[in-house]
Structure formats: C-alpha cells, structure tokens
Amino acid sequence: MKRPERLNAILDLLAESTQVEVEDIVNKLEVSPATARRDLDHLAAQRLLTRTRGGATSETVAYDLPKRYSKDQQAAKKRAIAHAASGLIPRGAVIGLCGGTTSTAIASVLATRRDLMEPSNKPTLTVVTNAINIASQLAVRPNIKIMVTGGILSPRSYELVGPYATSILQQVALDFAFVGVNGLDPEIGPTVNDEGEAAVNSLLARRAGQAYIVADSSKIGVRSFATMSGYTFGNLITDDGITVEQRQEFEARGTNVILAPPVEE
Structure with missing residues (x-):
C-alpha cells in the first residue's frame, strides 16, 4: 500500500472512532510499527489528528482555530x-x-x-x-x-x-x-x-x-x-x-x- 493510501486509511479509521492505536494500524494495514508512527507524525504535522502516546486522536485543531x-x-x-x-x-x-x-x-x-x-x-x-x-x-x-x-x-x-x-x-x-x-x-x-x-x-x-x-x-x-x-x-x-x-x-x-x-x- 502506497503512503497516500495509508494516510487515507488511517483517517478512515479515525472517522470510525475518535482514536486509533499504532497496534491497530499495524494489524489492519499490515505495516511496521515504525511506518505507522511516521504516518501518524505526518498527519499530526498537517493538523489532521493529535498524536497521543501509542496512537492518535481525532480531537485535533479546535484550540488553534477561531x-x-x-x-x-x-x-x-x-x-x-x-x-x-x-x-x-x-x-x-x-x-x-x-x-x-x-x-x-x-x-x-x-x-x-x-x-x-x-x-x-x-x-x-x-x-x-x-x-x-x-x-x-x-x-x-x-x-x-x-x-x-x-x-x-x-x-x-x-x-x-x-x-x-x-x-x-x-x-x-x-x-x-x-x-x-x-x-x-x-x-x-x-x-x-x-x-x-x-x-x-x-x-x-x-x-x-x-x-x-x-x-x-x-x-x-x-x-x-x-x-x-x-x-x-x-x-x-x-x-x-x-x-x-x-x-x-x-x-x-x-x-x-x-x-x-x-x-x-
């Protein structure tokens, strides 16, 4: 799975729930933990999610927005x-x-x-x-x-x-x-x-x-x-x-x- 497809898939997982764990991404997308963490870091840099210890949450940029x-x-x-x-x-x-x-x-x-x-x-x-x-x-x-x-x-x-x-x-x-x-x-x-x-x-x-x-x-x-x-x-x-x-x-x-x-x- 190419990276853009993985990023979409991670966002889809977040759309189904308010949070996602690295382990969930590893199991569902069949990638390494290091790859999962890098993808989460990339999405966090885009302010599309908030990183947590061991995963991420969709409760993201409300504090930065008007x-x-x-x-x-x-x-x-x-x-x-x-x-x-x-x-x-x-x-x-x-x-x-x-x-x-x-x-x-x-x-x-x-x-x-x-x-x-x-x-x-x-x-x-x-x-x-x-x-x-x-x-x-x-x-x-x-x-x-x-x-x-x-x-x-x-x-x-x-x-x-x-x-x-x-x-x-x-x-x-x-x-x-x-x-x-x-x-x-x-x-x-x-x-x-x-x-x-x-x-x-x-x-x-x-x-x-x-x-x-x-x-x-x-x-x-x-x-x-x-x-x-x-x-x-x-x-x-x-x-x-x-x-x-x-x-x-x-x-x-x-x-x-x-x-x-x-x-x-």
Missing part, C-alpha cells in the same frame, strides 16, 4: 446539513466552498466518502476554496484536487479575501457552490460579518451552475453587517429547526428550501 470552530452548539445540525450537501455532489464534480463551520463540516463529510477515495486517473472531486483550513483538511486526499484562491487572510475565519481572491474566482466555472453565512433573512437574503467575505462569497455563488446557502436554523431571522450583493438567493439547505412560517416566507420569495434529516451519531 473560537467559532470550537464548542459549536449547532454541530449536530451542521453535520446533518453537510450530509445533505454531500448527497447533491456527484463524483467528478467541481465545487466551491467558502469558509465557516458549516462549510468545514461539508469538507469533513467529503473527506470520508469512500467513492471519492477509489483509485482514479483523474480527480474524483475538484474543490475550489478561499478557506485555508478546508484546503489543509482535504490536502491528504490524493484523489481530490484542491484549488486555493489568493488573497489576504482573515484571522477570524481563515478565509482569503480581497482582489486576488476575486481575480482567481473570475477564472473558474463551478458545478456547485456551498456558501455559509452568519445571518439569513427572507427579505435581504444572506449576510456575513465582513464585507470582504461577503464579496468573495457572492462571486463564488455566481460562478456556480447551482449555488446553495448552507445555514443552520439558528441563523434564520438574523441580520449581519454585509449583504451578498449581486447574488440571487435561490437555494437553502437547513435543518428541521426552521419553522413552517419561516419556510413559507422563503418559498414565497422563490427560494427552494431543502431540509436536512438528522444524522445518527
């Missing part, structure tokens, strides 16, 4: 949204992911999709993103092609913004785009906290054949600082916490609302 990435009270809802979004993405698609916790959840689901890990002479998925944490998260998946925009890094969100980011996005064509937001109002549409992020999010959505706002129900009715001007808000993936009245108001304005079913833990 506060909104840790202790997320809506995590279960965002996982459900992520699975619903993943179900829309066929093998071979070109997708855009902005930053944010829900987009990061989508990346996590895609990273464990077995059909995307099957050997292929061409990318099984192409991801265009302005979020460096998402690019890092998917970097060890050899079948997934990653394109990162340029730009100025926002330390609050790990997103690249500014004219370099927009210049790159103007040169790509996406099949799907998934855009996270800080607020979502039926009247003024999606909003975020930063005007630079809003501009990149809007352009990402406009470059896609199909664009989806991904927002848990706690964001509905909230208005943040910056609107996504130029983007016609047509699709929303949210959780079953949305009220009947809220859904009807979105649909009356032409928005297709997709309810993500809960995901078993």
Whole structure:
C-alpha cells in the first residue's frame, strides 16, 4: 500500500472512532510499527489528528482555530446539513466552498466518502476554496484536487479575501457552490460579518451552475453587517429547526428550501 493510501486509511479509521492505536494500524494495514508512527507524525504535522502516546486522536485543531470552530452548539445540525450537501455532489464534480463551520463540516463529510477515495486517473472531486483550513483538511486526499484562491487572510475565519481572491474566482466555472453565512433573512437574503467575505462569497455563488446557502436554523431571522450583493438567493439547505412560517416566507420569495434529516451519531 502506497503512503497516500495509508494516510487515507488511517483517517478512515479515525472517522470510525475518535482514536486509533499504532497496534491497530499495524494489524489492519499490515505495516511496521515504525511506518505507522511516521504516518501518524505526518498527519499530526498537517493538523489532521493529535498524536497521543501509542496512537492518535481525532480531537485535533479546535484550540488553534477561531473560537467559532470550537464548542459549536449547532454541530449536530451542521453535520446533518453537510450530509445533505454531500448527497447533491456527484463524483467528478467541481465545487466551491467558502469558509465557516458549516462549510468545514461539508469538507469533513467529503473527506470520508469512500467513492471519492477509489483509485482514479483523474480527480474524483475538484474543490475550489478561499478557506485555508478546508484546503489543509482535504490536502491528504490524493484523489481530490484542491484549488486555493489568493488573497489576504482573515484571522477570524481563515478565509482569503480581497482582489486576488476575486481575480482567481473570475477564472473558474463551478458545478456547485456551498456558501455559509452568519445571518439569513427572507427579505435581504444572506449576510456575513465582513464585507470582504461577503464579496468573495457572492462571486463564488455566481460562478456556480447551482449555488446553495448552507445555514443552520439558528441563523434564520438574523441580520449581519454585509449583504451578498449581486447574488440571487435561490437555494437553502437547513435543518428541521426552521419553522413552517419561516419556510413559507422563503418559498414565497422563490427560494427552494431543502431540509436536512438528522444524522445518527
């Protein structure tokens, strides 16, 4: 088994449990203990796991990420949204992911999709993103092609913004785009906290054949600082916490609302 395949297999083992031991890797992947330890060290350097004595845990970079990435009270809802979004993405698609916790959840689901890990002479998925944490998260998946925009890094969100980011996005064509937001109002549409992020999010959505706002129900009715001007808000993936009245108001304005079913833990 080649090293990229081993790294994928180790991440798959972590996806099944919160921890893995060197002995588990030795037995299941038929490698030496030294090889298993080197692979774990490599993944730890990529911040895809945390090394422990004798193995590793998937409880990884939450302490290094902005506060909104840790202790997320809506995590279960965002996982459900992520699975619903993943179900829309066929093998071979070109997708855009902005930053944010829900987009990061989508990346996590895609990273464990077995059909995307099957050997292929061409990318099984192409991801265009302005979020460096998402690019890092998917970097060890050899079948997934990653394109990162340029730009100025926002330390609050790990997103690249500014004219370099927009210049790159103007040169790509996406099949799907998934855009996270800080607020979502039926009247003024999606909003975020930063005007630079809003501009990149809007352009990402406009470059896609199909664009989806991904927002848990706690964001509905909230208005943040910056609107996504130029983007016609047509699709929303949210959780079953949305009220009947809220859904009807979105649909009356032409928005297709997709309810993500809960995901078993």
